[in-house]
Amino acid sequence: MINKEKGMKKFGMTGTCLAMALAVGLGACSSKAATATSDDAATADAATDTDATAGTDTTAGTDALATDMSGDVTSAAKLASIARGKYLIDAVFACGVCHTPKGADGKPDMTKYLAGSTSYAFPMPDGTTNIVNAENITPHAEQGIGTWTDVQIANGIRKGVDDQDVAFWPIMPYPEYALLNDLDVQAMVDYLRTIPAVDNVVPSDTVEPPPGVLAAASAKDSDIPHTTLASTDPLFAAAERGRYLATGACIQCHTPEVSPGIANFKMAYAGGRQHKATADAKIATSTNITPDATGLAGWTIADIVASIKGNTDKAKNPLCDASPMGHGWMGDMTDGDMTDIATYIHTLPPIKNGPFTCYTK
Ligand code: HEC
Numbered sequence: 001m002i003n004k005e006k007g008m009k010k011f012g013m014t015g016t017c018l019a020m021a022l023a024v025g026l027g028a029c030s031s032k033a034a035t036a037t038s039d040d041a042a043t044a045d046a047a048t049d050t051d052a053t054a055g056t057d058t059t060a061g062t063d064a065l066a067t068d069m070s071g072d073v074t075s076a077a078k079l080a081s082i083a084r085g086k087y088l089i090d091a092v093f094a095c096g097v098c099h100t101p102k103g104a105d106g107k108p109d110m111t112k113y114l115a116g117s118t119s120y121a122f123p124m125p126d127g128t129t130n131i132v133n134a135e136n137i138t139p140h141a142e143q144g145i146g147t148w149t150d151v152q153i154a155n156g157i158r159k160g161v162d163d164q165d166v167a168f169w170p171i172m173p174y175p176e177y178a179l180l181n182d183l184d185v186q187a188m189v190d191y192l193r194t195i196p197a198v199d200n201v202v203p204s205d206t207v208e209p210p211p212g213v214l215a216a217a218s219a220k221d222s223d224i225p226h227t228t229l230a231s232t233d234p235l236f237a238a239a240e241r242g243r244y245l246a247t248g249a250c251i252q253c254h255t256p257e258v259s260p261g262i263a264n265f266k267m268a269y270a271g272g273r274q275h276k277a278t279a280d281a282k283i284a285t286s287t288n289i290t291p292d293a294t295g296l297a298g299w300t301i302a303d304i305v306a307s308i309k310g311n312t313d314k315a316k317n318p319l320c321d322a323s324p325m326g327h328g329w330m331g332d333m334t335d336g337d338m339t340d341i342a343t344y345i346h347t348l349p350p351i352k353n354g355p356f357t358c359y360t361k
């Protein structure tokens with residue numbers, strides 16, 4: 001978004017909406033029009049709920065949050081949802097890689113947990129570098145998302161729009177998060193409500209996402225490759241569970257782009273995606289993790305699990321600092337989830353691409 005120094009009047013709303021209306025053929029920009037895509041037009045009403053009553057509204061479609069229990073913070077179900085959300089945010093999807101700033105020691109500054117920003121710099125097609133700031137997603141009322149409803153937060157995660165319908169850059173992996181299920185998104189919302197509110201101002205972005213970005217962005221389930229295992233294979237179920245997790249956790253960084261933040265899913269997991277963690281960082285390139293000779297051919301499922309756990313390569317050498325595995329991030333997943341992901345990665349359709357080196361300069 002353009003103006004994320006909260007408390008200031010947001011700039012860009014009219015321009016963005018107008019441009020998107022032209023690009024995606026929508027007539028107006030009132031309420032949720034700019035966010036409506038063909039598959040969720042029927043949900044526009046649910047999206048305007050002032051509180052997350054969508055869970056009781058069976059017509060709410062993709063905006064329905066399955067476990068809404070507004071005001072309920074003590075039931076066993078709510079506590080389980082919060083715990084699930086913490087696990088997804090801290091370990092599986094490692095939201096803090098982008099949303100928690102790093103201290104001088106290079107480790108996440110936990111006094112600013114999820115309070116933004118790691119500036120995220122990426123090359124534009126015209127050769128310039130765009131810097132997008134990952135927002136403060138703590139419950140702080142002015143600087144964070146404390147005043148957002150559950151549905152608004154869910155829409156931020158899965159649809160890439162803020163509480164005023166301004167579109168985000170798909171550097172925020174909402175195109176892939178679009179495929180997360182309602183329970184998991186509700187869990188993340190529930191957890192985000194429980195973390196300390198941090199008064200941290202995140203600088204404004206300077207470049208607006210291109211018109212029509214939302215229409216281009218959302219991944220479809222059919223975009224994501226399946227395991228090559230037969231459905232009768234004893235490992236099939238594990239691989240498909242891994243597919244769900246890897247869609248949120250791994251695919252974005254390991255897939256080349258058609259435009260900034262938008263993956264070329266025909267090359268899913270074939271690596272070569274470039275990004276800089278900050279404007280002055282070196283350009284990091286992800287590796288091909290399909291089982292091709294240019295990727296992970298020769299790795300076992302156990303090798304991949306060890307890599308996730310330790311943030312190491314097959315020979316146990318540390319990976320570059322742009323890789324978010326290991327203890328503190330994705331290496332804190334359960335052994336079961338790491339094995340499911342590794343089973344999936346190990347049985348992907350092989351794609352020839354690369355090999356790549358993380359830092360070439
Ligand atoms: C690759 C980096 C990255 C990751 C990983 C990431 N985000 Fe983001 N997120 C961003 C950026 C960048 C923005 C701002 C985009 C913009 O301003 O156009 C953002 C914006 C948001 C917003 C909107 C906040 C606001 O005030 O507008 C929410 C909510 C959010 N992210 C939640 C999450 C959650 C939850 C996760 C993990 C499941 C996550 N993000 C993972 C980069 C990331």
Ligand code: HEC
Pocket residue numbers: 097246249250251253254284285286287289295304307308312313314318319320322323324325330341345357358
């Ligand atoms: C923030 C971007 C990012 C995300 C998210 C990410 N990776 Fe990576 N990954 C990288 C980069 C960059 C490298 C290259 C590291 C190097 O070469 O030192 C890498 C390297 C790897 C390697 C080592 C490959 C080799 O040839 O040595 C494996 C295995 C891997 N990633 C698997 C995964 C899995 C599985 C996930 C999801 C659980 C994941 N990655 C999520 C950026 C990412």
